[in-house]
Amino acid sequence: MWEKFFTDFSFMENPELSDLRQMAKKDEIPNRYGIPVYHSKIKSRSAKFTEYHYEITPDLETLFQEVFQHYQSRKWIKVERNIGQSPENLFRQLYIVPSEYARLAFMMTHNNFDPVGQKDPDIYIAAFPDWPDRRILVFPNLHFTMILGSDYYGESKMAGLRMAMHIMREERGGIGLHAGSKIYRVKNAQGQLTERGALIFGLSGTGKTTISVNSHNLVAPEGVEILQDDINMLTTKGNSYGTEKNFYVKTDSVSSTPELQDACLAEDAILENVYVSPEGEIDFDNMSISTNGRAVINRRRIPNTSDRIDLPQVNFFLFNTRRYDIPPVGKLTGPAQAAAFFMLGESTITSADDPTRVGETTRVVGFDPFIINKPEKSGNRLYEILSNHPIDVYIVNTGKIGGLDGIKITPEVTLKIVENIARGTIKWQYNEDLGYEIPVEVPGLDLSQFDPYKIYGKEEYKNMMEALRNDRRKHLQQFPDLYDQIKESI
Structure with missing residues (x-):
């Protein structure tokens, strides 16, 4: 019928x-x-x-x-x-x-x-x-x-x-991912110009779009190429196919992102649930119509885009999260742990979601509310792909350190960290309390103010991370068909 x-x-x-x-x-x-x-x-x-x-x-x-x-x-x-x-x-x-x-x-x-x-x-x-x-x-x-x-x-x-x-x-043997994509053309630690493909994950409010469309102020011959802002299809070959001709962006923060605002006000834009004053002025910061204003924009109006939307090779993932108790960035230990954090899909609730629950942990598998049936199949598939391709995975915290009133990790800090990830110039050291590597040196940045041991104290922070690790393990147990090596990686 x-x-x-x-x-x-x-x-x-x-x-x-x-x-x-x-x-x-x-x-x-x-x-x-x-x-x-x-x-x-x-x-x-x-x-x-x-x-x-x-x-x-x-x-x-x-x-x-x-x-x-x-x-x-x-x-x-x-x-x-x-x-x-x-x-x-x-x-x-x-x-x-x-x-x-x-x-x-x-x-x-x-x-x-x-x-x-x-x-x-x-x-x-x-x-x-x-x-x-x-x-x-x-x-x-x-x-x-x-x-x-x-x-x-x-x-x-x-x-x-x-x-x-x-x-x-x-x-088709791959996996669809709720992630933006871009290519970095940067000089690596040896001074050689190299291309690095990135997929950027994250729930609303964690900086996914900010990172996806940002140029990092790179100067030619260095630069970025922006491909997609929403959905990518990762294959068993380690490449990623884009999906959409144009972008469908949330407009609540475009007034602070000139690249997006210009595209949202161009003649070929289409706006949805955005405030228009009686005088005909469009105001993206007025949320009286909806906090979920949207725009279909011509992606070619955003600087650093091209005709292509596919990523020839994925070199690293960024798992954006907004927490109040972990360093600004961490490097995961391998495919199993990467798949585990994909299954955790961690962030915290913001005031836009529920003002009465700000700061509480929320988890959405793959940072993606669109997975149909058995999300552990997606985690297992990601593990299989990462096991066959050298794709590094990073946790990028865009929240604060020290609780709701703690030290804010600004977009400038995050963008400099991501630039150094692309260059491969961060020096890492394994941290037993977190269970993955954290930076000991990031060129151009002093991250000492974000050191959780200084803010919480060594013993308290160790206990906090042990409780978080136990909570994560408990969460992963709800997926009976998830590979054991993924569950055991936390």
């Missing part, structure tokens, strides 16, 4: 961007930049309303029939797009939405690649934004997602990427 959604409605197929903009004109919020700004009814992803189904029950068949009958007289838009750029790892996506919600088709078309060549769809998404009940039904075996009752673009976008990540793990 579900296939009828893609065949039996009255479709306008693959309209041009300009036509979609015109169809969505009725929803635009006027502004002095003349760019499309939309306010959706639902302002964020509906994680609590997301269901995973591995068979179609009679109840679901009845639901399909009810939805079909309700919408069959409506006009529809069908958008066919590519997730990914390389012919070696494309995902063809078919997306349908009622024509009244042309803005969603507009954003989807702008965000992803043209469907070059003949290819059967890999992924199917049907959006019914004005259905009275909110339900996100994911059918992994069918590669189909049904979005009921949400008009938030991020729900449609991630429906495709979530399914692509699942296909990558289950059918």
Whole structure:
């Protein structure tokens, strides 16, 4: 029955961007930049309303029939797009939405690649934004997602990427990762110009985007090449395929990131749930519409981007975390420990998440809320890939040292650390209390103010880390199929 959604409605197929903009004109919020700004009814992803189904029950068949009958007289838009750029790892996506919600088709078309060549769809998404009940039904075996009752673009976008990540793990032997990607061209410790590919992980608020788009003020012949800001597909060969043509960025901090702000106010940007004053001024710092303002931006408007989105070789991972009790950076001991920290997905709750729980530890496997079923399969796959490729993995703390009122690790410090990671110029020493290596020397930085032993005292800090290690081990035990060597690495 579900296939009828893609065949039996009255479709306008693959309209041009300009036509979609015109169809969505009725929803635009006027502004002095003349760019499309939309306010959706639902302002964020509906994680609590997301269901995973591995068979179609009679109840679901009845639901399909009810939805079909309700919408069959409506006009529809069908958008066919590519997730990914390389012919070696494309995902063809078919997306349908009622024509009244042309803005969603507009954003989807702008965000992803043209469907070059003949290819059967890999992924199917049907959006019914004005259905009275909110339900996100994911059918992994069918590669189909049904979005009921949400008009938030991020729900449609991630429906495709979530399914692509699942296909990558289950059918293509790799793993989809919620991470940005870039290439560093820097002089190493021997003074030789070298290229180093990086994947940058982290929950919202941990500096993933800041690191991903930053130039580190490098001067030619040194420099960076920014590839992706959201989802990458890591293969067993140690390379990574990008997914999206453009970027979908959170706008709450773009006013302090000129590279992003300029792109967000360009003529080809699309803004979602961003405040516009009665005078038509766009204010990214005004959160009265939503704390989850978003923008689809042309990635080529960000300095240091190019036409390519794929990473030829991954050399290091950055696991961003925001904690109050660990040094600014640490180097993990090997593939098993890297997979363990991937499974831990550690950070702390910020005021944007829950003001009453600020500072509490939160854990999201792979820093990724989009893994479908058995997350330990992703941890095991990552271990297997890292065991066959020399990829270094680092924990980068962008929080504070000494608690909520402790010493802030500023973005400038973090960016200098990451630059030195790329150069390979940090001197490391194993720390028994943390269980991994920490710096003894970082060129251009004095990290002594961030020394937790000075802040907490040696004995207290040792006890703190022992309690944290026990808590981590307990957490990993909830994944029965996770490889033993991963569990034992903490």
